[in-house]
Amino acid sequence: MINVEKISKQYGSLQALKDISFQIEEGTCFGLVGPNGAGKSTLMKILSGILLDFEGDIRVRDWKVSKDRLKIKQHIGYVPQEICLEETLTARDNLLLFGSLYGVKKKELQKRMEEVFDQIGLTERAKDKVETFSGGMKRRLNIGCTLLHRPDIIIMDEPTVGIDPQSRNSIFSLIHHLKKSGTTIIYSSHYIEEVEQLCESVGLIDKGRLIEYGKMEDLLERYAKPSLFISGTGIDENLLRNFGDVEKKGNGYLLNSAHPLLTLKKLVTHCHEHNLEPHRLELYHPRLEDIFFHLTGTQLRNI
Amino acid sequence: MWAIARMELKKTVQDKGLWFWTFILPIVFIVAFVAIFSGEENASYQEIVTQIIPGYTIMFAFFIMISMVIVFVKDRERGMVARIASTPISVYQYFFGKWVPFMILVLVQIAVLFSFGVIVNDLPLGDPLALLVLSLALAFIVTGWGMAMAVIVKTENMGIALTQVLALGGALLGGLWMPVEFMPEFVQTISQSLPQYWALQGYKDILLSGSDITDIWINLLFLIVAGAGGMGLALLFYPRFLGHSRS
Structure with a gap:
């Protein structure tokens, strides 16, 4: 040791x-x-x-x-x-x-x-x-x-x-x-x-x-909850706020919610009903970088 | 420790520039100045060669400090100092390993220049033991000061500039270019505080007057104490030197 x-x-x-x-x-x-x-x-x-x-x-x-x-x-x-x-x-x-x-x-x-x-x-x-x-x-x-x-x-x-x-x-x-x-x-x-x-x-x-x-694995378990990543035409922050906390990530948004799978289902239904076509819609597994950002407010890559 | 010495020696042998500064240029200077002054009426040929050959040998021995500065500063900037500090060898072993090759180089330089003097200019040698011990003391002071300079200076250029001041200023004031007797009294007083003066007087005593070790003990003591002072300074400044090393 x-x-x-x-x-x-x-x-x-x-x-x-x-x-x-x-x-x-x-x-x-x-x-x-x-x-x-x-x-x-x-x-x-x-x-x-x-x-x-x-x-x-x-x-x-x-x-x-x-x-x-x-x-x-x-x-x-x-x-x-x-x-x-x-x-x-x-x-x-x-x-x-x-x-x-x-x-x-x-x-x-x-x-x-x-x-x-x-x-x-x-x-x-x-x-x-x-x-x-x-x-x-x-x-x-x-x-x-x-x-x-x-x-x-x-x-x-x-x-x-x-x-x-x-x-x-x-x-x-x-x-x-x-x-x-x-x-x-x-x-x-x-x-x-x-x-x-x-x-x-x-x-x-x-x-x-x-x-x-x-x-x-402990750190990921402790700090990083799975969320949804979504991007596409007509997908904006105001729309997504109805489903959970939103933050911008790259060319899309991260949608944090207590039950990501359930939210995914709701989101798919909503997109279908309103003729929205997301380019990407997937479960996002947070990484070490996200934990670092969560704890320090600093992006590792931008430094 | 010996691994560092071996590696440093190998690098030194490969350095063609160092061969030029250490052997070729001093020989050119000796040949030129002996030729210029050999027609002098007020001094015998023997007096001239016993002034010029040891004088330029001492002056060029001091230039080894430039090579030492370059080696140490490069090691610091490449992070080699920090890397070696991560191994189990001590600071003393590190310095010893770095010091030995330069000590050998200066001794070889003195041997080559004096041998040249003997073969070409009939330079008298005097007592061989006294000559050897004085040469060891001269090599010790130039490498000791070189070590101190290398560890203390912040940049290579600063080290080169300071070495030139020490080597050329010391040569001028220490009587390496012309006998101190021809200089004003206050300069003669300054001369006596310089290692170049004590080294040259020691050589002259051995070559011209046949002095042995007991006759030149003050000269030896001055050179050894001053050299040890340089070594002490190098050890004292080592932590700062290591702290500035990249890694």
């Missing part, structure tokens, strides 16, 4: 994090979601032992970050948001560097490097200089550098920023593989779909505060 206990961090007059507390079960994937500047990277830096001057503490199993930092670091792998590689050196040299920094012995390191190259799909390019790689290949190597010491916990700070769909899928496959092998993953992103796809539990962070956290 990873226990984050009342973490606060101040940069001058800026309160970057305030009283952040949550728990992560080992072997699960925990997603940290928030807009840019919410404090995700600061929290990730604290979790990975880079930032030391903060209030509060973090416990990993029986170890405390404040006392057993070096021991914890042996069990953690950190994938930074930036691509931190030596571009003028080969992919092999980069893996060699990071494996050695974690104290992996030379013979064992050679074996693990082959495994990692295979996992990240770069075996053929091992001897090439990193500066000749595409963005996606660099991202994969960036993750590969974290796997050599076989960490129990991997902290990934926006690992898919600016890459092509093929590399993104490759990274997702790798994460699924790591999850299957029991690795705990802490995954930060402002791409909500990624977190929904990969994580079992999630923490929503905004302006340095943890707004809510818990299992994905």
